[in-house]
Amino acid sequence: MKRRLLATAAALLLIGGVAGTAAADAPAGQPVRPAAASVEVPSGVSAGVAVFDRQTGTFTEQLNVSTRFRSASIVKVLMALDYLWNRGPGYVVPPSDRAWLEPMLRSSKDSAADTYWSDNGGTAIITRMVSRLGLKDTAVPPTGYEGFWGYTALSARDTVTIYRYLLDSAPAPVRDFVMGNLRQSTRCASDRFDQHFGVAGAFQKPWAVKQGWAGSSYEQGTCGTPGTATTNATGTAGQAPAAAADVDLTRPALHSTGTVGANDRSIVAVLTLHPVGTSYGKAYTDIGRLTRSLNVPGATRPAGWWYGTWSDHVNVRPDPSTGNAPITQLPAGVEVLVGCQAKGQVVNVPPYTNEWWAYLPQYNGWISNIYINSPDNKMPDVKDC
Template identity: 60%
Template structure:
């Protein structure tokens, strides 16, 4: 059978394309496509931006929407701190009150400290300087009309990894130690009363270091007896709540973890907390070790975590309403009655270092299944 002129021409063109492709592959480096996370458990209705960077191999183990911009909430405090100590000289000495303010901002996510530096150092100009210094590509200051709202700074998971890489690998040792030592000592409660033990610290054994972010929850995230609330105007995206977990995991800060989420405006702090925990637990984080235990849902608000298995034991904290908790063991203690329920079993929560009565754990039996006795 004879080939038509068109068929012969197509065959010749196809041969040249194949040769060119083979030569191009041999001559030019191959740029790997940005992997989209296959293993992650992104809950319905949640928008996530994820970047997990393995410092040991110099590769990303997970990425999902890494360049998607989120309002940074308190994660921007990393940039505020770095800008304040930039070019401080060889000894980087800080006045005692300045150091105390930085410690509170990084360790306990103190908003007053962030606002102090934001006002003192030029507001959005801080972001502009750090974008230039660190080569950030997805970061921008708050939108027009919100110049004082540092938490509305736009930030992505990819840029957050870049920030941590600078801190760990390029920053002067006093700056690295200032930031990372504080993040390793992250307090369980922020100064505004919100529980900071979501995401990374809930999902991995130490060592870890974290800078968390949350916005739009009013006063519903209290983890202690305080009623302080995060004060904001309208959210940047106008509709959703932000909950982010960033930092490092593993010996030698092996993995840099940046997980940003936007969740529906109707999502409670406890539900958002649980969504983020499930997502972070599903990720491939080299060097990360998951704590032993079983995750259970809870019900009720203001559930107290106590030092012992009685209602007279010292109150350590209280749980965000409806949050999922890790339980490592259980033991009998004082019987508690919340009509129509009665229960004398208590669950130990390793994340909080205390007990809650099993009456508030979502399980059909008083004694939790597959949970050992303490």
């Protein structure tokens, strides 16, 4: 039977268009528009964006570059730099420290950041790094929240400054350690959130990313195997220096930062806030659309078609059937890149029945077309596998 669009999924519009061009995505069947050097911000989203082309030494995108956002886990890059600052001349990181530093950078492990924050002066870490790197907008968490490292204030332009230091000024062992770990960002974060949104979803490798997320409306992460979520609740409390009073601590935050292209050609900083109550899947989709609209020199965009999904806990399978255990689960209602489609096991989700499956190259797995926002069982514009 043909499957109609679910009313509950109507807000997630079908977005199509073959990637591989430097263009914002267009509706299925319509020409892809050429890239414009202007940020397309989804309705209701507040954003600070900067894209810096290291080859030409110029910005290709700038939007609210000095606006302060709570950093969430982006501040973990500053913690890693603080740790490495005085470790010369060899900058050797012993195995015991790699055991917490690498998961903090690759899978955003919060407990590692908690310990480093509490053991190394808390807000003093930020004060030190602001002075060392000449950051203009970065500030310690506000009074009363000194133990919350994720409440550190950060801007898009300061994020670019941090990456420029790493790539152009930091000792080679520091650059190689930090950037090497960011290149190995895991899809599933330590708290089971799918963290390959924004830069990691919009562009093909090579990239290096550090992501951040914070918000009470974000449901429990479901990525990968079961685990225990952690919070940014611990750290060292105490008297803090002047803090940013203009940082929104209420709206859910989702940030994507890093480098894109050969030789880390472009530095990308996308900091976003979403309306209170926004689900993780909706925020994930919105930051993806925003990031795909950017002019990012050196970037290669993945081939495929962007489609919305419906339902929560949708299983991504290793083949087009339900016979094998799922690889992971999608954030509820998230938009996904479909590479092709094929017939497989018939799936029944009353009142719907469908034998077509969508291949998701960014997950190297399959979901039933029954969960794709398309008016027909077979997506009209997607090629067969």
